[in-house]
Amino acid sequence: MLQKPPRKRKTKSVANRPIATIDFETDPFLYGREPRPFCAGFYSLEKGFHEFWGADCVARLCEFIGGLSEAHTIYAHNGGKFDFHFMLEFLENPVKIISSRIAAVKMGIHELRDSYCIIPIPLSAYEKDSIDYRLLEADKRDANRAEIIAYLKKDCTALFDIVSRFVDRFGLQLTIGGTAIKTLRGIHPFDSTSKWHDEKFRPYYFGGRVEAFKTGIHKGEFKVYDVNSMYPFVMSEMQHPTGKRYQTGYQRIIDKRGRIAGFADAPFYFAKIECEQMGAFPVRMKDAPLNFEIPRGVFHVTSHELKAAIETGRAWNVKVLEVMVPEETISFREYVARFMEEKISAKARGDKAGEIFAKLLLNSAYGKFAQNPAHYFDYWIGEPPNEEYEVYSADIDSIDIWRKPSEREAFYDVATAASITGGARSVLMRALSNSVNPLYCDTDSIICSQLEDTLHQTELGGWKLEAEGNEIAIAGKKMYALREGSHYVKTASKGVVLSGPEIFALCSGKSQHWKNEAPSFSLGKNRVKFVERTIAGKNSGVE
Template identity: 25%
Template structure:
């Protein structure tokens, strides 16, 4: 019986450029105000502009930007909610007419569709009972990537997020890519209310038109750049990482020399356990006169320089006794990190908090073999158990990185901010695409019939009823227990895991220094400068001095304050309360490490998936830092926080038997050594005792402590004497031969 052929290749394939002609597209925007009762954002204006290749966006008149304003219906619809719904319907209807005339247009770009504009359109869809348009969202892991708009069975258009292709604020993107269009406008959004909406109408519409112009200019420039340089039409791709991957596969990838294997379910599940990411830690909490260094494009440097796992992996179920130097791939092993390593190297993910630690102790895990070899040389004990072995091959990314980095340096010299930005984002976006997880949460809008189908499936996770007719449901794909396995055709986790592992290796020589205060993946803060030969502001993989630090406080990963010698203040704090921290807070928190304070924080744009609203909400947060989550603080005699020590971990991870066997082996070896020492002592004692009984011709005993005693000469051991023996007790009768206080004579 013939085996069924796989539907796809088992490795990533190279692709050829397409001859697709550039097509026009549409850019759009919505503006909202905050409903004072519901605290939900309500759209009051929406607009769009058609952009064709070669257009001069700056010369487009206001009338070429189609706008809709809710207050145009104020005479007929007294409720703001009804006016907003009517406006949104007219917008869709106007878009449909434009697409009827311009049949090649299919894509409408919004800047921040995922977290803002797209939510309003989905809500509009589920709330209208007479809606002639049907929306089909593409939502993965609670991120909206695309909204397809159907009329009947016909696909009319697709809404996409320009942020996914061009990360950054609209203002900064416009400044880089189309500065000739002028700056982004500014309004105080919190001052826009229903009571003044009508009178401010033209001002608000003018602000929206400028945003639409800027987005049109940004997308037009991006379309031009990628078409002229790579023959890629950006409308075919939804994310920057997919764009970088397309360029790599089309221009640089040699699948014959290095076919990048697509792991099957077992391979992906096992190797993904060894995909840890970057190394972030705070070591010394406070310091002065420090040096803050960044690496020039760390991940691209690793991709270019280090060998990568190639070929089809081979499973080895028993690697005990194998030499680490003979293994290349992803290995599950028992790890013992000595307690005297102050800056441990190997990562460990805490299963309860999902925190990435770098601890001492005993634990089992999956790691890249290059990490194990490096850790062994640092003093770790590594006992390999099993794993997938690959071929060690020269990197397939050398040409990709070299050409893009060289192009970026030329663009910077020429002052071409647009191309410098493009080359940088492409270089840094490729590696993550290979690590995309096949297991994902999918969210759908559906009717009751479809909802009831989901209830009967075991991969169903949650659902909320939005209206009488519509539900929003979530389910998980590609679970371990599912029969079907349908991973993304670009998923190759071994590549991303190898890149991040080698990055940690590359940085460790600086992280492990006693004067390392802080590290964050590709940066370190040190107490003294690094050698000149590893410093360069332009050379790939070398360090550039970002700041001379006059004073620094490093409370936790992603939470630090820096005052530079130029009096520039740099503050980082992870979480929704980051806008509340300042220099004074860092000083106070450093002095009182465990201090927390409950503070109300307003979030203006929080998505409520249960109602499909963008809300303004107030949360009470504990402003402080989490202590002992990655390292333990160390205090001096004055109770001043001066240092940290690593956490100690014991996690057998299902390998209890083998770790206990290892501990038994160690104990047996230790006892065997003690037994040998005991036997040596017994032998020596017996020898000395035998010699002391022998007498010379005059009948005198040989002194047992005489250095000329042959027994002492033949059995001497430096571990027997910690202090030299006292040779002559008769010469210094009045001196004590022990260390301690002299005894006082009793009176009389």
């Protein structure tokens, strides 16, 4: 019996493929219970919305996708940390994994992508309906099927809308960092560097400064100030090194304005110095955060920080052991101005997606300069093609994932990143020197009694007043609560979710126990984890 030839599938370049979105509804999150999907949704312009209800919804969704004759790029928001983990048996190589997140993976002729990689915000920040999650429990979902499917459809269509707009604007990009650096490079061309260059300048690269100067409970008048767009401001208004060519000097004299002999007119330099200091320069400690409290030693600094430290009296008896001056410097003023204008314009006309994109582009480029390919791997699902791969994730009940070090050497310029982050710390340093009774700082914000500086609510790089209160509890870095009377005006609790009263209780010596109802999905061992933590009480008294 003659068989019909297989249906010829339409092929298009990856950039021109139609876009689709998928999403799952699962059991409501409950600590210790692994959620399972009971409904799946698919949406595209060509096919419209399709739902798949029941315990076999994952298999039926994958069967539907497999039956599409035209190759699609299919997005799921946070799919690489959630949705794709329910689909592992249907996924194929090649797979791209970034920070334990499945960023992109093949499924037949289609490619699945995690839209969180390009739009790293909760979907609710753009458009999302609400639902009583208790309706998703097994004993209630069938009676509320119509409402659940309407909710699922809205998630799929909202994601489709914002992803389509992103792709129309920026093309089919994998990450927001890659999108930002590509866009920036189109406006301000710069050369890539090398492994040697990276190793030479990486000691000068540090992140933001986070300090709890005083812990415990404090009474008084306290204010929270922060900078309008700190990193875009530094990128725009300061000069930064670019390229591979530097002039080097050793054992040079430095004056009271931070100018180094032989390079007095240099707009920027790196310096390896020995000095005494008071909270000006960081030292990277082994297995610990940055330490700004080393009173004397050798420090790797940018000219932004060194000049600020000398001017504010935070560094003295400075000896310049080595100075490196770039032959070329650059500022990113046009890039910043373009996307600041886009952000303001989009907000004024109610274009939420446009405002989100502009914010992301403004804050995602600088970190990409510092990317380190030494941390990159190539991954493989199932039996690897050669012995270069080692096991990354093995599970007797699931799919093995293997990896090998990547051969790609994609170095942008860590020196540029070091200058930008150093510039941000210099802005913070000057503000700390102008603050009365500083209690806490975090990258672009200060909590103190008063900031004796010019304030501006909207100006790029201006300090603005964010909150005021009369009592604050500080348990440590990223853990504080400020209140005005009984009203909590500002809280922070990284790694756990604690309320204002719980943070005050913590600072009164009462330990706090927290557990996350939502599981964490990973590609390592124990792929589904439930996190709970106990934070020991810290009784420092009340001041």
